[in-house]
Amino acid sequence: MTTNAKPAAPYRSDRYNPQxxxxxxxxxxxxxxxxxxxxxxxxxxxxxxTMYPYPSGDxxxxxxxxxxxxxxxARFKRMHGLNVFFPMGFDAFGLPAENAAIKxxxxxxxxxxxxxxxxxxxxxxxxFARMGTSLDWSKKVVTSDPEYYRWNQFFFLKMFERGLAYxxxxxxxxxxxxxxxxxxxxxxxxxxxxxxxxxxxRLMPQWHFKITDYxxxxxxxxxxxxxxxVKLMQTNWIxxxxxxxxxxxxxxxxxxxxxxxxxxxxGVSFMVLAPEHPLVEKLTTPERKEAVEAYVKAASxxxxxxxxxxxxxxTGEFTGSYAVNPVNGARxxxxxxxxxxxxxxxxxxxxxxxHDERDFEFARKFGLEIIPVIxxxxxxxxxxxGMTEAYTGDGFMVNSGPFDGTPTGKGTPEGIExxxxxxxxxxxxxxxxxxxxxxxxxxxxxxxxxxxxxLYCDSCGLVPEREENLPVVLPTDVAFMPTGxxxxxxxxxxxxxxxxxxxGPAQRETDTMDTFVDSSWYWFRFLSPHKDDGPFDxxxxxxxTPAQQYTGGVEHAILxxxxxxxxxxxxxxxGLITSDEPFTRLRNQxxxxxxxxxxxxxxxxxxxxxxxxxxxxGADTVRAYLMFIGPWEAGGPWSSTGIEGVARFLNRVxxxxxxxxxxTLERATPxxxxxxxxxxxxxxxxxxxxxxxxxxxxxxTAIAELMTLTNAMGKAKPEQAATETWLExxxxxxxxxxxxxxxxxxxxxxxxxxxxxxxxxxxxxxxAAALEQDTVIIAVQVGGxxxxxxxxxxxxxxxxxxxxxxxxxxxxxxxxGKQIVREIVVPGRLVNIVVKG
RNA sequence: GCCGGGAUGGCGGAAUUGGUAGACGCAGUAGACUCAAAAUCUACCGGCUUCGGCUGUGCGGGUUCGAGUCCCGCUCUCGGCACCA
Numbered sequence: 001m002t003t004n005a006k007p008a009a010p011y012r013s014d015r016y017n018p019q020x021x022x023x024x025x026x027x028x029x030x031x032x033x034x035x036x037x038x039x040x041x042x043x044x045x046x047x048x049x050t051m052y053p054y055p056s057g058d059x060x061x062x063x064x065x066x067x068x069x070x071x072x073x074a075r076f077k078r079m080h081g082l083n084v085f086f087p088m089g090f091d092a093f094g095l096p097a098e099n100a101a102i103k104x105x106x107x108x109x110x111x112x113x114x115x116x117x118x119x120x121x122x123x124x125x126x127x128f129a130r131m132g133t134s135l136d137w138s139k140k141v142v143t144s145d146p147e148y149y150r151w152n153q154f155f156f157l158k159m160f161e162r163g164l165a166y167x168x169x170x171x172x173x174x175x176x177x178x179x180x181x182x183x184x185x186x187x188x189x190x191x192x193x194x195x196x197x198x199x200x201x202r203l204m205p206q207w208h209f210k211i212t213d214y215x216x217x218x219x220x221x222x223x224x225x226x227x228x229x230v231k232l233m234q235t236n237w238i239x240x241x242x243x244x245x246x247x248x249x250x251x252x253x254x255x256x257x258x259x260x261x262x263x264x265x266x267g268v269s270f271m272v273l274a275p276e277h278p279l280v281e282k283l284t285t286p287e288r289k290e291a292v293e294a295y296v297k298a299a300s301x302x303x304x305x306x307x308x309x310x311x312x313x314x315t316g317e318f319t320g321s322y323a324v325n326p327v328n329g330a331r332x333x334x335x336x337x338x339x340x341x342x343x344x345x346x347x348x349x350x351x352x353x354x355h356d357e358r359d360f361e362f363a364r365k366f367g368l369e370i371i372p373v374i375x376x377x378x379x380x381x382x383x384x385x386g387m388t389e390a391y392t393g394d395g396f397m398v399n400s401g402p403f404d405g406t407p408t409g410k411g412t413p414e415g416i417e418x419x420x421x422x423x424x425x426x427x428x429x430x431x432x433x434x435x436x437x438x439x440x441x442x443x444x445x446x447x448x449x450x451x452x453x454x455l456y457c458d459s460c461g462l463v464p465e466r467e468e469n470l471p472v473v474l475p476t477d478v479a480f481m482p483t484g485x486x487x488x489x490x491x492x493x494x495x496x497x498x499x500x501x502x503x504g505p506a507q508r509e510t511d512t513m514d515t516f517v518d519s520s521w522y523w524f525r526f527l528s529p530h531k532d533d534g535p536f537d538x539x540x541x542x543x544x545t546p547a548q549q550y551t552g553g554v555e556h557a558i559l560x561x562x563x564x565x566x567x568x569x570x571x572x573x574x575g576l577i578t579s580d581e582p583f584t585r586l587r588n589q590x591x592x593x594x595x596x597x598x599x600x601x602x603x604x605x606x607x608x609x610x611x612x613x614x615x616x617x618g619a620d621t622v623r624a625y626l627m628f629i630g631p632w633e634a635g636g637p638w639s640s641t642g643i644e645g646v647a648r649f650l651n652r653v654x655x656x657x658x659x660x661x662x663x664t665l666e667r668a669t670p671x672x673x674x675x676x677x678x679x680x681x682x683x684x685x686x687x688x689x690x691x692x693x694x695x696x697x698x699x700x701t702a703i704a705e706l707m708t709l710t711n712a713m714g715k716a717k718p719e720q721a722a723t724e725t726w727l728e729x730x731x732x733x734x735x736x737x738x739x740x741x742x743x744x745x746x747x748x749x750x751x752x753x754x755x756x757x758x759x760x761x762x763x764x765x766x767x768a769a770a771l772e773q774d775t776v777i778i779a780v781q782v783g784g785x786x787x788x789x790x791x792x793x794x795x796x797x798x799x800x801x802x803x804x805x806x807x808x809x810x811x812x813x814x815x816x817g818k819q820i821v822r823e824i825v826v827p828g829r830l831v832n833i834v835v836k837g
Numbered sequence: 838g839c840c841g842g843g844a845u846g847g848c849g850g851a852a853u854u855g856g857u858a859g860a861c862g863c864a865g866u867a868g869a870c871u872c873a874a875a876a877u878c879u880a881c882c883g884g885c886u887u888c889g890g891c892u893g894u895g896c897g898g899g900u901u902c903g904a905g906u907c908c909c910g911c912u913c914u915c916g917g918c919a920c921c922a
């Protein structure tokens with residue numbers, strides 16, 4: 001390995017001053033367009049996508065963690081010769097800006113969310129510039145721009161054509177504070193995920209995307225390098241469960257129930273309908289009418305959280321009607337209870353209290369029959385006497401007619417399978433699959449979002465806007481209302497439209513789309529942000545997508561990432577792309593906590609401000625410290641003394657390169673000498689370790705290794721500063737440091753005599769031979785306890801190592817007088833002499 | 838309640854996946870430089886110790902020559918889901 005470093009020009013030993021060098025290099029990189037990716041280049045593409053931010057107005061330390069840390073990875077890949085595309089934009093629609101407009105309206109002011117949003121984006125872009133990231137801003141996407149959201153409308157129309165977008169009256173989650181409906185995914189513990197308000201259930205006509213059509217495909221993660229945790233969360237969210245539908249007869253008509261345990265059909269002792277079930281009214285007998293109606297009404301007023309609570313005692317009412325069990329003709333009472341949900345399965349269940357905990361609890365409370373039909377052992381028949389809980393484990397079918405003795409249960413599904421097959425053969429039911437996943441409700445009653453491109457025509461009814469009329473543009477001259485109600489409903493120019501079918505007068509839909517629609521395909525748009533005859537360039541998309549790596553917070557594990565996968569599959573089915581998935585490799589960063597180990601918040605007063613940190617330490621130090629805190633996926637607490645350590649490290653690197661070696665000659669002491677060979681080993685070891693670490697986003701250990709190298713170089717300096725190895729060490733150190741602390745690396749690269757930027761250099765290779773040591777230190781154990789160590793030639797054979805080990809005085813002392821039972825030699829590692837007596 | 842992750846010095850965290858536990862950094866102690874302080878540099882830095890050792894990776898067992906790492910049983914903690922039939 002040769003070095004192209006010229007003998008450093010007259011050393012300038014001025015102090016490391018990030019305030020001076022950082023703006024200088026940021027400007028230099030911008031001037032030459034260093035990070036503007038040529039998407040048409042023949043070089044191997046690498047699309048590194050990181051989740052674009054909402055324009056909240058201020059970059060906090062979490063943004064640095066999400067953008068400045070992975071920037072090191074983008075730079076690392078670029079130094080490997082890849083054509084890295086690392087774009088950035090803004091997820092610009094959203095409630096905070098609209099809420100601010102509403103708040104202003106309450107104070108008598110008229111502020112449009114767009115004005116706020118664009119001011120905030122401009123401020124954040126200036127803050128972004130100070131991070132020293134290699135983001136490509138030339139492809140910026142702003143989702144609130146009509147040139148972007150018109151393609152949301154385009155996809156909406158395409159989905160409508162294919163039956164994937166539909167309008168349906170259904171029970172929805174109404175957020176009374178934000179005055180809008182929310183998707184199930186946006187309801188957390190019965191509260192709106194943004195407003196925190198208790199969610200009410202309302203029956204409203206709403207637009208949905210049919211994500212359930214893709215439920216099975218969404219369960220396939222086989223070609224994705226994603227965290228197990230995320231895959232599991234999505235799998236659970238989709239909630240596929242196999243079971244059977246069985247038809248029960250009643251005086252007022254048949255109804256279908258869903259069960260995962262058809263093998264327990266002989267143990268049915270009552271039925272339960274959800275309060276919203278359409279048959280409830282018909283099945284209720286006159287004498288039960290009053291009680292049932294009151295119950296249904298009460299249930300409809302319960303919030304999700306009240307109804308959904310597992311610790312809530314079971315409630316319900318008898319309808320007065322009976323159903324007939326198709327397998328044995330038994331007549332069982334039909335109840336209404338809110339522990340059965342209309343939205344899952346068929347909204348009706350068969351209750352088998354002997355083998356279902358919820359049914360058991362209900363039966364005990366209302367004195368209903370409990371009929372055991374599964375026995376733990378093949379030879380016994382259990383009775384309901386003394387049962388204190390439902391038996392949900394595996395066992396053998398009993399009291400089940402032709403199936404008696406069949407082993408059954410979730411673990412041994414023979415009985416379940418046989419009964420399912422038999423139900424089909426007897427036309428009593430059929431095997432089926434049910435999902436927990438519901439269709440994605442995308443209507444929002446808000447004004448700051450993508451208008452849904454539909455119209456209401458008096459003669460033609462609900463009509464889609466024509467594709468050539470897109471975009472349906474959001475009016476900018478709206479007055480926000482203190483009530484929070486959408487001003488679009490009162491904006492005459494927006495509302496008034498012409499029916500594309502008959503040319504008559506029509507009224508526009510005032511609902512807008514969930515902002516998760518925006519983020520479901522934005523990475524395609526980065527490839528051709530201003531294209532006006534299509535959402536993106538299919539040629540560029542086939543070259544650049546799926547994005548090889550996507551990073552962001554785990555909070556998006558379900559919502560955004562599931563929707564993005566769904567959209568990708570829809571776009572594929574529209575014929576625009578051929579890939580099935582949006583992001584090949586996914587990694588999540590953790591969260592930076594305050595010094596008190598709590599989540600940062602203004603009320604706790606534990607917030608650290610990145611602007612202040614940059615002013616005090618410089619961006620390189622802030623970046624490097626964030627990387628050094630710990631594993632990136634784990635996050636961790638901020639430490640105001642910890643960052644000092646990293647600042648010292650960069651200062652040591654600075655001094656190493658800028659201070660003349662002779663000045664420190666007197667520091668050399670016999671105890672800390674580093675030979676040229678040892679120095680070379682340290683350099684190449686660092687190259688290997690840092691390369692491996694950065695490839696796996698282990699920024700913390702990469703920096704630890706660079707610190708180790710810097711310390712070794714510092715010790716070697718007095719004697720080695722004139723050697724080839726030293727110059728090679730400096731050069732490699734700067735190359736390894738470049739992705740992590742890009743400004744100081746480029747400055748020192750220049751000062752050590754290089755003409756072009758360190759960021760345009762090839763990533764260094766290591767020489768495996770340089771890592772070899774002539775001798776190795778081997779630990780010696782006697783009976784598993786460490787008794788000493790010996791230094792042996794690296795290729796010493798077993799006998800030689802053993803002989804050396806036994807010669808070690810302390811080892812000999814412990815072996816003396818004992819019988820050697822076994823000798824274990826792990827080459828290059830240790831020796832264990834097992835003794836007896 | 839169910840599912841998943843985690844627990845290592847005073848602190849943040851390392852540990853080639855069964856082979857010298859505590860890399861790197863913070864904090865701390867001592868020393869050098871300085872009139873002094875800061876900065877910087879050098880050394881030490883898990884606990885106990887009769888200086889031979891003993892002990893130590895949440896707790897209790899086990900497998901193994903050898904366990905932070907594997908197995909069984911717990912505790913605590915973080916995250917997800919939460920009457921999903």
